[in-house]
Amino acid sequence: MSVPDDEARVIPISSAPSFEEPEPLARLLAFIRRRITGDYEVDEFGYDAELTDKVLLELIRPLYHHWFRVETVDLKNVPEEGGALVAANHSGTLPVDALMMQVALHDEADRPLRLLGADLVYQLPMLAHLSRKTGHTLACREDADRLLRKGELVGVFPEGFKGVGKPFSERYKLQRFGRGGFVASAIRAGVPILPTAIVGAEEIYPKIGDLPTLARLLGLPYLPITPLFPLLGPLGLVPLPSKWMIQFGEPIRTDEYDAADADDPVLVFHLTDHVREVIQQMLNELRLRRGPAFPPFF
Amino acid sequence: MTHTVLVTGVSRHVGARMASVLAADPDISRVIGVDTVPPPSLTRDGGISLGRTEFVRVDLRSPDIAQVIAAADIDTVVHMSLVSAPSRSAGRAVMKEHNVIGTMQLLGACQRSATVRRVVVRSTTAVYGSSPRDPAVFTEDLEPHDSPSHGYAKDAVEVEGYVRGFARRRPDMTVSLLRFANFMGPGVDSPLTRYFTQPVLPTVFGFDPRLQFVHEDDAVEVLRRMATEDHPGTYNVAGAGVLLLSQCARRAGRPSLPLFEPAFRLLGDAARRAGLVDYSPEQVRLMSYGRAVDCSRLESELGWKPKFTTGAAFDDFLLSRGLHPLGGVRH
Secondary structure, eight states, rough: OOOOOOGGSSSSOOSSSSSOOOOOOHHHHHHHHHHHTOOOOOTTTTOHHHHIIIHHHHHHIIIIIIIIEEEEOOOSSSSSSSSSEEEEEOOOSSSHHHHHHHHOOOOOOOOOOOEEHHHHHHTTTTHHHHHHTTTTTEEEEEEHHHHHHHHHHOEETTTTOOOOOOOGGGGGOOOTTTTTTTHHHHHHHHEEEEEEEEGGGGGGGOOOEEOOHHHHTOOOOOOOEOSSHHHHHHHGGOHHHHHHHEEEEOBBBOOOGGGGGOHHHHHHHHHHHHHHHHHHHHHHHHHHHHHOSSTOOO | EEEEEEEEEETTTHHHHHHHHHHHHTTTEEEEEEEESSOOOTSSSSSOOOOOOOEEEOOSSSHHHHHHHHHHHOOOOEOOOOOOOTTTTHHHHHIIIIIHHHHHHHHHHHOOOSSSOOEOOOOOOOOOOOOOOOOOOTTTTTSSOOHHHHHHHHHHHHHHHHHHHHHHOOOOOOOOEEOOOESSSSTTOOOOHHHHHHSSHHHHHHHOOEEEEEHHHHHHHHHHHHHHSSEEEEEEEEOOSSSSSHHHHHHHHEEEEEEHHHHHHHHHHHHHTTSSOOOOOOHHHHHHHOEOOOHHHHHHTTOOOOEEEEEHHHHHHHHHHHHHOTTOOOO
């Protein structure tokens, strides 16, 4: 259902004709009307672009700007259009880094980010549909290929749970990168891989312990102990306000390979290792550049 | 070339429309419609004129169908008689027999026939199941992670197995297998259309599944092309795009009632026992994880795409039932 151009005319707000943007109130009312009547589009993965931009990202933008003061570096490396695969380090106990990277790319590079998530996400109530509505989907070969073929910017965290759930003592040390499925997808689609470093997420929930038995009972990959959680209860869920930086590295081209090379394990491992080294290098430099996590204290 | 077409399942809406479209085609010399019950009468139940279709009442589970095929020199068989919900009186066992044994009998008769050249079988996208571990969009070649283990979807998986076996044994025949998304439109009466006309829509808490519909007009057009042209293979058929369940509820102007999954299951069971709705366990999975399919294979094969998107098909259904969102009709 397309939204007619004369949308704003339906609700007469002021007698003074406006030749610029429709008035904020008229736009808000039109938005509410569309939401109530179901007159909006979601794509085949369930991505609701309007809801994401106007509501869901709006909720986390204060966190992005004021709490973590996220600074982006080398946004010019993000292609303006066409498929590309963003591969980033994963950390922070809860995947807040995924949200911040999405805000960065959505707002500053004007590219919706389509992340590939673990199947656990799609089994859990609430998370399952919020994840789809914000544009993300299951980490599987078919979905990755489909999104890249459509020219989307696809994001992956190759470390997975190993990265996001690692102890604080191992901060900024990249974990093992799975089997390199993301590299194979990039090769099949012939799209560049964008190595990306996120600095700051490691300090938001410093994981100093783990409750493995309880985690298994709850069906979670881990249940962290941080200096504030579970000590302070729900209050312990407030992330520490570390200073963040996100750097997008030089794209690594894959278009010189043949699509059939995606099935060559040696080549895929080699390229995966290369991406990993580049991200680790970027992390080390960016961490130095950021300085203390909680300026001006420590 | 003269055609004699056999259509099964003509006593239900899409089957009846299919028979009437074929009956109106001058290139087709005879249309024979079969079903276990006679078609609804035109005046009372909103039945559809079957035109010059000759109706034969046959229980597909019996070998009688072979006699019909042998006696009438049939060259094209369109098998639409797949029951999607157990009837209140007969129950699930009869439904399964009808779907699976009925298909076996029909395919057995086709295999022995010297005249049949083309077989078109209606299946469903429910064969892909619904799972949080499967890709968002199914293509025809995808093997689902959790194959359906209940009800209609399981029947369809078994039916497809027999169709594939049949196609292997009779490679000279053109066998088309059509996986339809849920039918939607003014004349469709299915568990899903009945669900949307309830005053309150129970949903599974924390989930908002993607749904896909195919308009009855498009379904009939696809079947017509498959029955009159050679398009061997398996094809997904669905309107472009998806609707979320929440979006459907908003468009229908119906409040939704989120229930925790066990409560949703209990309510569904209770409603089924009370005879209020036809409800089957695999619908809980659909209502949680949703499903979407890719139709590019059908579109490139036919050089045609469904006229109604999923959204337009649903809107047409709402219009026919007088349902509209809060605050009046959209547009």
